[in-house]
Every structure is written in structure tokens, then in C-alpha cells.
Amino acid sequence: MKQIFSKLIYGGSLILSTLMAQESNLQDIQTLEADSNPPKxxxxxxxxxxxxxxxxxxxxxxxxxxxxxxxxxxxxxxxxxxxxxxxxxxxxxxxxxxxxxxxxxxxxxxxxxxxxxxxxMGANLGTKIGGLFDQIPANFKIPVKLPILGQTNITIPLFGTLGVLSTKTQAEFIADLKSQLNNAFGTNTKEWKLSDGTVSxxxxxxxxxxxxxxxxxxxxxxxxxxxxxxxxxxxxxxxIPLDNPITITLNGTAFGSQPQTITLNEITFPVGSVKxxxxxxxxxxxxxxxxxxxxxxxxxxxxxxxxxxxxxxxxxxxxxxxxxxxxxxxxxxxxxxxxxxxxxxxxxxxxxxxxxxxxxxxxxxxxxxxxxxxxxxxxxxxxxxxxxxxxxxxxxxxxxxxxxxxxxxxxxxxxx
The missing domain is CATH 2.40.160.20 (Porin)
Known part of the structure; x- marks a missing residue:
């Protein structure tokens, strides 16, 4: 019995040592694999x-x-x-x-x-600017004092036969001015000359x-x-320069001479400041x-x-x-x-x-x-x-x- 037990112990030790050797070899193989494939x-x-x-x-x-x-x-x-x-x-x-x-x-x-x-310039300027003349009465009165007659307001005709501005009727004069203004500035952008020209x-x-x-x-x-x-x-x-000059014929009778024609190649507007x-x-x-x-x-x-x-x-x-x-x-x-x-x-x-x-x-x-x-x-x-x-x-x-x-x-x- 003792010999059988000794053989069993010997056999078990042999198996255990074999298993341990295999595990050691497996760890060595895994280590080699880990070394050959390092983590990224x-x-x-x-x-x-x-x-x-x-x-x-x-x-x-x-x-x-x-x-x-x-x-x-x-x-x-x-x-x-x-x-x-x-x-x-x-x-x-x-x-x-x-x-x-x-x-x-x-x-x-x-x-x-x-x-x-x-x-x-904007469109239809003749209507906008010429409309100012619509507000001028045909018999425009200005304060003038004549001591002999004792009058302080004298009627000065602007239009008609004795008109200061034109022998045309007021309607004819304004219609002609509006027509010229509509074509005078054109629709293009052009350089303006400024008397001041500063910006703050x-x-x-x-x-x-x-x-x-x-x-x-x-x-x-x-x-x-x-x-x-x-x-x-x-x-x-x-x-502002004009694309098409404006011509205005003044009544010569009012100036004691022949009618005078004025040609405008540019128009100056008082603008002041723009904020x-x-x-x-x-x-x-x-x-x-x-x-x-x-x-x-x-x-x-x-x-x-x-x-x-x-x-x-x-x-x-x-x-x-x-x-x-x-x-x-x-x-x-x-x-x-x-x-x-x-x-x-x-x-x-x-x-x-x-x-x-x-x-x-x-x-x-x-x-x-x-x-x-x-x-x-x-x-x-x-x-x-x-x-x-x-x-x-x-x-x-x-x-x-x-x-x-x-x-x-x-x-x-x-x-x-």
C-alpha cells in the first residue's frame, strides 16, 4: 500500500510539474506575442x-x-x-x-x-424741383415802399407779357422747366463738388x-x-454737373433789353449738414x-x-x-x-x-x-x-x- 501511495504522489507531482511547465511556456509565448504586438x-x-x-x-x-x-x-x-x-x-x-x-x-x-x-440723382426731378414754382403765385408781391404813392406792396408779374422771368405763361414756363430737369441730371453716378466736405x-x-x-x-x-x-x-x-444743359430765356422787357438766354451746365444746391x-x-x-x-x-x-x-x-x-x-x-x-x-x-x-x-x-x-x-x-x-x-x-x-x-x-x- 505504501508503495502504491508513493507512486500516486510521484505521478501527481509529475503531472503538476508538467502542467506548471506548460503554463510557464504559455506565459512566455504570450509575453513574446505582447512584445511583438505592442498596444497602439x-x-x-x-x-x-x-x-x-x-x-x-x-x-x-x-x-x-x-x-x-x-x-x-x-x-x-x-x-x-x-x-x-x-x-x-x-x-x-x-x-x-x-x-x-x-x-x-x-x-x-x-x-x-x-x-x-x-x-x-433721383428720378423725375422735374416734378419734385419744378413743383416749387407751382407754389409761386402769378402776381407775386414783394414789400417795396414808394413814399409818393404810399404803397408798401407792389405786384410784380413774373410771367406773361411784362413778366420778369418769362413772356410765357406760368404753366408753360413750369412745364418746360420740368421737362428739362427730368433729362438734365441723367441716371448715372457722377462726381459732385462740395464746398465743405468733412465727416465726423x-x-x-x-x-x-x-x-x-x-x-x-x-x-x-x-x-x-x-x-x-x-x-x-x-x-x-x-x-452737380448736368448731362443735358438747361436753358432759360428771360424776358427782355423787364431788363430793358432783348431777351436773354441763360445756359446752366451745373447746378449748385445748398445742402448744409447731413446727420x-x-x-x-x-x-x-x-x-x-x-x-x-x-x-x-x-x-x-x-x-x-x-x-x-x-x-x-x-x-x-x-x-x-x-x-x-x-x-x-x-x-x-x-x-x-x-x-x-x-x-x-x-x-x-x-x-x-x-x-x-x-x-x-x-x-x-x-x-x-x-x-x-x-x-x-x-x-x-x-x-x-x-x-x-x-x-x-x-x-x-x-x-x-x-x-x-x-x-x-x-x-x-x-x-x-
Whole structure:
């Protein structure tokens, strides 16, 4: 019995050892298979590995770490953006938080000279302008005092045989004038000569901005603002050339000579000032790229957008409609990322002249549309400052000035 039991133990040990050997071999095979088929890495992991391979020495990228007086946690977004932080040996949280939402506002006053003013007159001007003569009585009275006769009002005939203006009847004279006026201005847009020709505007803007640091040296942004513009155009007198000259034959009897014919090749209208209150919007997108050494930096903001202003007082939609481009290079210095000062210039290029559409209602039907080109200083000068007491929050102010422009820009930003 003892021998049988010993054999059973020996047999069981042999089986157990065989099973353990098989399991060990299986683990070795699985390990080899795991080594030959490693788990797939994410795109971010592969990019980080590549950045580590190409990583530059820390001293070659002297980026100053922000030292905010109010300490807050570094958000998770700072580990993903900006891109290339590992390559440039920049620790997450060294730069401001990569994403931002801002409230932006501005107030600007501008004074410009009109370089060129072109207008298109309304239709059926003869009816509108000639209608003024319909209101003149045939026996027009003017106050003239004749001591001998004691009369203060003398009747002066304007039309008829002794008429001052014409020997034609009033109806004939007005009909002829209306006919000539209808054809005089034509239907084309032509340049007008203005005796004054200045434009003053006050523009208020409020809106929102979103931005993202895609790379440590590149910020992408988009803005949308509501605009309120109070504009005054001082025209003075407008001299308008005629496509077809107007001829008027004056009664020679009234002047003691032969009838005189006057030919008008242009007509001057006293316009005075035209005021508009415009409301609309402006949208813009672009990038801000920068280079720096320790606290010093140089940057350039480039953007493009579209602006539309409507004159709702006169039911004119699209009073101004045009695309624009914005370019603003700056230089500055930042103290530990907390306080930043900068100076620079900006240029706003508006494509196409400002056009006023369908002005019949506001001009009594005399002017259908116009286009104006302004003579303005080519750039505006900038000076501003930013204060970030914490990595999540910042405020900035910027002054804008030139010989014909002065204003201020403001921004309150939350970063995450």
C-alpha cells in the first residue's frame, strides 16, 4: 500500500510539474506575442515622443514663466495647448491659459476730409424741383415802399407779357422747366463738388472675442461686435454737373433789353449738414504671432472681416457694406507675465468706397445713392497695457490716436 501511495504522489507531482511547465511556456509565448504586438499609441503620445526626440535645450528658449500673485491650479487644457511645448522645453502652465473668452469694447472719434463724393440723382426731378414754382403765385408781391404813392406792396408779374422771368405763361414756363430737369441730371453716378466736405463720426462698439494659443508663438482669434455710429457729413453746397444743359430765356422787357438766354451746365444746391445714426455689426478673424526674448517681445496681429451698418431712421438697410483688413505690429515688455506694456501702429484697410443706398426717403427723392472716399491718415498709433493678477483673468486698455482719430479699446478676459 505504501508503495502504491508513493507512486500516486510521484505521478501527481509529475503531472503538476508538467502542467506548471506548460503554463510557464504559455506565459512566455504570450509575453513574446505582447512584445511583438505592442498596444497602439494615441496621436498625442506619438507627437510627444517625437517632440522629446527633437527637444531643444532649455536655454535656447528663454521663455519667462508667469508668476501670478493669485495662485490658481493649472487647467488640463494647458497640458494639450499650446502645441510644441515639449519640443520647445516649456513646462505646462508657464504660459497663460490657452483658451480665452473676452468682452471687448471701444469708443472712437474720427474727423475726415472728403476726398471724392459721387452721387446719383433721383428720378423725375422735374416734378419734385419744378413743383416749387407751382407754389409761386402769378402776381407775386414783394414789400417795396414808394413814399409818393404810399404803397408798401407792389405786384410784380413774373410771367406773361411784362413778366420778369418769362413772356410765357406760368404753366408753360413750369412745364418746360420740368421737362428739362427730368433729362438734365441723367441716371448715372457722377462726381459732385462740395464746398465743405468733412465727416465726423463717433463710434461705440461692444462685443465678444474667443481666442486660442495654437502654438506658443501663435494665437488664433475671432470677434463679433455691435456698432453704434453717429455720423455728421458737412456738405455745405453741392455743385452737380448736368448731362443735358438747361436753358432759360428771360424776358427782355423787364431788363430793358432783348431777351436773354441763360445756359446752366451745373447746378449748385445748398445742402448744409447731413446727420445719420447707424447701427450694425462687424465680424473679424485672424492671428497674432509673436517672438520674444525673456520679457521683451514683438508681435503682429493680422485679421480680416466684414462690416455692415444700417440707417433704420430712414429705413435704409446696408447703408455701409464692405470687407476690411486689419494689421497691427507691436513691441513691448512683460514683467513676469503679470504686467505687460506695448506700443505699435495699426492700419484698417476698407475695401471699396462707402456707399449710401436708396436715400430717396431721407432726401425727399432728390438723391438716390452716393459713394464717398475719405482722405485719412494712413495709420493709427497704439499704446496699451495689460494686467493679469491670475492665470485665469486679465484686463487690458489701449489708446488709439492719429491726426484725425482718437479712441480707446478695452478687454476683460477669462482664460481656461
Amino acid at each position: 499609441k494615441s496621436l498625442r503620445e506619438r507627437l510627444l515622443e517625437k517632440e522629446l526626440e527633437l527637444q531643444v535645450p532649455r536655454e535656447t528658449v528663454p521663455v519667462t514663466e508667469s508668476k501670478y500673485p493669485i495662485k490658481t491650479a493649472i487647467p488640463k487644457t494647458a497640458y494639450y495647448l499650446p502645441m510644441l511645448q515639449t519640443l520647445l522645453h516649456i513646462k505646462p502652465g508657464t504660459l497663460p491659459n490657452p483658451l480665452g473668452i473676452s468682452i471687448i469694447g471701444s469708443y472712437t472719434m474720427e474727423n475726415y476730409r472728403v476726398k471724392k463724393f459721387s452721387g446719383q 463720426t463717433k463710434t461705440s462698439a461692444i462685443g465678444a472675442k474667443i481666442d486660442m494659443y495654437l502654438f506658443p508663438f501663435m494665437n488664433l482669434f475671432a470677434t463679433a461686435t455691435y456698432l453704434h455710429v453717429e455720423q455728421e457729413t458737412r456738405v455745405g453746397s453741392a455743385t 445719420n445714426i447707424l447701427d450694425g455689426y462687424a465680424v473679424m478673424g485672424g492671428t497674432n504671432v509673436a517672438i520674444g526674448y525673456k520679457g521683451f517681445f514683438a508681435s503682429c496681429m493680422v485679421g480680416g472681416g466684414y462690416v455692415q451698418l444700417d440707417d433704420w431712421q430712414n429705413n435704409v438697410s446696408g447703408f455701409v457694406q464692405k470687407p476690411f483688413m486689419y494689421v497691427a505690429p507691436r513691441i513691448g515688455y512683460t514683467y513676469d507675465g503679470i504686467f505687460t506694456m506695448h506700443a505699435g501702429v495699426q492700419r484698417i484697410e476698407l475695401f471699396g468706397s462707402t456707399k449710401g443706398k436708396d436715400l430717396s426717403a431721407s432726401s425727399g427723392g432728390l438723391v438716390q445713392s452716393y459713394a464717398v472716399e475719405l482722405d485719412k491718415f494712413p495709420i493709427n498709433f497704439l499704446a496699451g497695457a495689460q494686467f493679469m493678477p491670475m492665470r485665469d483673468f486679465g484686463i487690458s486698455l489701449e489708446y488709439v490716436g492719429s491726426p484725425d482719430t482718437s479712441g480707446i479699446n478695452a478687454e476683460v478676459a477669462y482664460r481656461f
